[in-house]
Amino acid sequence: MAKVDTSLVAHLPLFAGMTPEALDEILREARSARYPKNSAIFEQGADAQSFFLLLHGHVRAAKTTPTGEQIVVRYVAPGETFGLAMAIGAARYPATAIAVDDSVVLIWPTSAWPRLVERFPSLAANTLQTVGTRLQESHTRILEMSTQQVEQRVAHALLRLAKQSGKKLDRGIEIDFPISRQDIAQMTGTTLHTVSRILSGWESQGLVESGRQRIILRDPHGIVVLAERSAASGSA
């Protein structure tokens, strides 16, 4: 098993407050793997045999209803963990994880978790922290879905993506992984048609530049304004 370079991950919140030796010991239990673009890392409902830390690339976590509708739970950025079903006491993955770009991950067997936590209690504390943060974000999302209209929700979603995974260009901020209208719709509780209409509108106002699975915020501030107005007039 290839040795993982500790220096690459030592600064991650997950490992906060750990000695190099502890970190080393934890990493020794992991293996790494590469998932090509558009491949599934795990499927909703499957046995949660592993948990993951994303090193490179981007991963989409999506939840599917019995009737086949999907929502995007979140996009995982490098340095974040995912597939932590066991931490919450679930035997099966509650969502599907797909690599949206060629991605590299560290993989631990779920079975190692109890031992690791016992040996390194701060692992549980750190994980609690991240899960708690996600819970808050979740609540914020519910609040938005309950109180804002679609255009504002899309604006917020894009701003969050830009903050999380934005690449600074001179023309604006580009979301640096492939994302479709459909994906955005599934993040905001609407349809790809509506998202398309909204982006078209923004494009003609010079707020964004968007193409096939690619979005550049040309005027982030303008979008912030859109996101924050509570209930105003329509678009041009």
Add this chain to the structure above:
Amino acid sequence: MAKVDTSLVAHLPLFAGMTPEALDEILREARSARYPKNSAIFEQGADAQSFFLLLHGHVRAAKTTPTGEQIVVRYVAPGETFGLAMAIGAARYPATAIAVDDSVVLIWPTSAWPRLVERFPSLAANTLQTVGTRLQESHTRILEMSTQQVEQRVAHALLRLAKQSGKKLDRGIEIDFPISRQDIAQMTGTTLHTVSRILSGWESQGLVESGRQRIILRDPHGIVVLAERSAASGSA
């Protein structure tokens, strides 16, 4: 400070896997308090000075937007913790907690958390578990809001409340704390008007019996059917 009877709380998931001595030591750090119906336990945005365990009563956690709209994050049932801002690394409460019935809580100072976690690591593990479960529930709620219509969402919400805090009556299952149309609207992302219309409809079909801040599910199974149909005809 009144001594808390350990036997009352020993079985709670929060304290799973703890020795009586550990439990005792943890409880020694808590004080208890009583909040009358409709009083605030803490306000959104306030310094998170304490965290809580509900012993008796019911508490509503609600989040407010800058513009004043509210959503109900959850209803806390006896035995559950709330106000765990520190566990997720937040200095301020992200929501407001209101006692919807006369309630009794245990209160720990937030400052005690790091010490307790260090001394009793399973506290972190157990909390991680509950926070993780809440995260999942949150995702389920987002999924519902994205894919279902209002009537189904209300059906699901009531079924959940009934499961969590339902009192079995011969006429059906009563949600055993005061809850208004407005509250249900804020749980499901709709308006009190729409909730009222839906409940009126159900009442005339004999599915529920509802009054002022009081709801009885007379035909839980009928409501399950409503909740599960993916997209069908209207009501009578």
Add this chain to the structure above:
DNA sequence: CCGACAGTTTGCGATAGCGCAAAACGGGAC
């Protein structure tokens, strides 16, 4: 260089649910 296809755009009804307004109701306080 060309075809095929996935992703996108756009038009055009249809409608679920909102928002406002007003009336009805029920329970408690005195």
Add this chain to the structure above:
DNA sequence: GTCCCGTTTTGCGCTATCGCAAACTGTCGG
């Protein structure tokens, strides 16, 4: 017993957004 106030009910028009359908376009494979 009566008054008052918070809650609930209901009517009615409005519109944001969906849903379907069709046309369009950029990309990739060959």
